[in-house]
Amino acid sequence: MNRLFNLLLVLGIGAAIIASFAYLGIDFGELGSARSLSQMGAYVQRFLSPDLSTGHLQAIGYGALETLAMSALGTLLAAVFGLLLALPAAGRFGWPLQSASRLVLNALRAIPEMVWATLMVLAAGLGPNAGTLALALHTTGVLGRLFAEALENTPPEPAEAIRLQGGNPVWAFCYGTLPNLLPQLLAYCLYRWENNIRMASVLGFVGAGGLGQMLYVSLSLFQEAQASTVILAMLLLVFAVDALSGWSRQRWVKA
């Protein structure tokens, strides 16, 4: 019985794959034909001589800084608003606020960054501000939920001890709850920041600033040499962030 079910599942997956190719109707014969392959080869070849002139490198450096700034500020804003929303979402102020803030967090999280970016470009105009806001909005949803879970799992005794000694709730939170929570919050923020740098470098495709916008513009102008330098810069940025976050995690966030 079990075997039969598994066999049916495997057959179903196979059928789904065949159906997908049939539905899309991609002509792989045409795609793999000598003519289109040589066209693609010629297209690739234009990327092989990246533009390394000083002026362009300076522009890229500025774009990379812009991307970094967008991601850092977006994550920071998200951490602040996420913590503000996480307090009610962890049930600190009663259940009506809890379900309301959970709804807000879920809605913020469910909409992808790209959609937020398109919306923010409509609201705030082209440029990095739209990207920062889009990252902040989506990340608030993600971090808020993670923070709320961390808050629920943190031991309540230190804060209770401060309350029993006559400290007010704010002090109890700052000196009883937060110190325990901080390493975890920091780990979540670093993890999201890492994600957001990747995201910030592509949000520009819808006009939200940073390296992505440079790439989009130079591809639209058929400046493949410039575009390939931007792609190299993106790769460098991602590698640098990976190395930095690995190092900082080892240094500051003890498991």
Add this chain to the structure above:
Amino acid sequence: MLTRDNRDPAAGPRLLLSLLAIVLLWPGIRLSELDLSVLLATDSQSEMGRFVSAFWPPAHGEEFIQLLLQATLQTLAIATAGMALALLLAVPASLLASRALSLSAASRGGHPSLWAQLLRWPVRGLLIFLRSVPEIVWALLFVRAVGLGPAAGVLAIAITYSGMLGKVYAEIFESVDQRPAHALMQAGSGRLAAFCYGILPNVAAELLSYTVYRWECAIRASVVMGFVGAGGLGQQIDLSMRMFAGGEVASMLLTFFILVMLADQLSRLLRWRLA
């Protein structure tokens, strides 16, 4: 006599650290042209307000539902076809890149010889390159190379996900007990046979659950890739947004949520059944 001290001994360093962070962040605020007030400014608020107020009721004309259904099916098909192509590349690449099938490792206590490691580097480098360029950049490039439409999305997913799957598969092969495969290889079996009988039985469940999880990610990615013209739901969302058709955007976002939720449930079912 003991006196109560109201001073927080850590206040000074904390204040200094905060000041330092603000000084470091200041150029960032300038660079990112951060301006929260645009969210509250009157003109953009009314603009956004009109757009958002058109969200209700979501568009539900018969023609539009047809279009929506087609776009959704296309998104699903892009993700599935992309994953299938990615697997074609990822499986052989992971076998080549993994240390688990190294003959020299089998007789050296798990550490392959120097040249065995060197020979694996080109494959590893290829996988790193494939997954380091974000899928949406690949999509943008392919839209220019093969034209607008789902083909670009399928190829972009195939390339990025083959890099990710290949790397993770290779690591999963290395993470289980190596002794069965080593014993087989030292007894003279071929590498593929050693893989099939020494490693695969231990890793099958993890491979499947990771693959299904990636399929779920591919659905989300194929929606996002639509924004650069790679077909599916994302392209339709982008079009409707550019036309300020709030109702259409609302029903497409709803469809997106339902799709993601269903994919989540389906992948849970598959993992539970097959793992």
